[in-house]
Amino acid sequence: MKIGLLSDLHVDINFAGEDRVTPAVCDTIKNNDLDLFITAGDIASDHKLSLEVVTRIEKETGRDCLFVPGNHDLWNEKHPGISAMETYTAMAAHPHNLASGPVKLKNGWSAVGDTCWYDYSFGTGSVFSFEDFQRRSYKGRIWQDSIMTDWKMPDKKVHDWFLGRVEESLILSEGDEIVAVTHMLPIDDFTVPVPHDTWDYFNAFLGSRSLGELFLKYPSVKYSICGHVHYRKQVVKGGITNICQCLGYSTEWFDNVDPFVEVSKTMKIIEI
Numbered sequence: 001m002k003i004g005l006l007s008d009l010h011v012d013i014n015f016a017g018e019d020r021v022t023p024a025v026c027d028t029i030k031n032n033d034l035d036l037f038i039t040a041g042d043i044a045s046d047h048k049l050s051l052e053v054v055t056r057i058e059k060e061t062g063r064d065c066l067f068v069p070g071n072h073d074l075w076n077e078k079h080p081g082i083s084a085m086e087t088y089t090a091m092a093a094h095p096h097n098l099a100s101g102p103v104k105l106k107n108g109w110s111a112v113g114d115t116c117w118y119d120y121s122f123g124t125g126s127v128f129s130f131e132d133f134q135r136r137s138y139k140g141r142i143w144q145d146s147i148m149t150d151w152k153m154p155d156k157k158v159h160d161w162f163l164g165r166v167e168e169s170l171i172l173s174e175g176d177e178i179v180a181v182t183h184m185l186p187i188d189d190f191t192v193p194v195p196h197d198t199w200d201y202f203n204a205f206l207g208s209r210s211l212g213e214l215f216l217k218y219p220s221v222k223y224s225i226c227g228h229v230h231y232r233k234q235v236v237k238g239g240i241t242n243i244c245q246c247l248g249y250s251t252e253w254f255d256n257v258d259p260f261v262e263v264s265k266t267m268k269i270i271e272i
């Protein structure tokens with residue numbers, strides 16, 4: 001089974017609202033004859049558009065598109081007043097959202113996943129206190145989740161809630177080998193290298209150590225797929241192949257401006 005991996009499509013931010021990314025994703029899925037596409041969040045900054053993109057990919061390629069919501073998908077910028085939990089629940093109704101439960105892939109494999117959240121453990125604790133991170137603002141920069149995702153509970157509580165949900169899905173999938181999918185990072189190998197002027201602080205909002213430790217508790221987890229940080233990296237650790245494979249913003253594509261070129265060279269293909 002050939003699975004294509006690419007996250008952080010940001011179809012609405014890229015190319016100023018003209019979606020030139022989704023057609024490139026569909027073409028790449030078909031050109032590589034993939035059996036399945038998995039995206040680890042940040043499809044768009046509007047959950048309704050994100051779900052439309054999933055539907056379009058599935059319709060145009062004839063392949064399933066499994067996903068987890070990213071923090072951008074949960075933003076309420078386009079739907080003021082909606083809580084993050086309401087948006088999350090609306091998205092979880094989609095059967096190919098892994099937040100709605102594990103999905104069987106093929107003989108002996110399942111996909112498990114969720115957005116997950118941050119507990120500040122990736123921030124530089126020797127420089128900043130937990131209270132500093134709770135402000136979610138540093139040197140005049142505001143971490144935008146603090147404005148656009150209202151969970152109505154502190155980050156640590158959101159983080160622990162997600163961790164419990166992921167563990168439930170891992171238990172439900174007992175006996176299968178697992179492709180785990182989260183928007184947030186499970187390992188600090190994918191955080192921004194420090195010391196750094198601002199990322200000593202903002203790395204706090206990229207993921208959590210407990211998430212990576214949870215995956216290590218379950219030897220059935222063979223792949224851990226994440227997004228969020230707009231890197232393209234792979235690290236094998238403790239028997240788990242960790243893959244962060246992001247399309248990211250077109251402004252981050254260096255000398256290329258063609259979405260077809262960028263998507264086709266960035267799509268990571270694994271075989272199970």
Ligand SMILES: [Fe+2]
Pocket residue numbers: 008010042070072228229230248
């Ligand atoms: Fe992103």
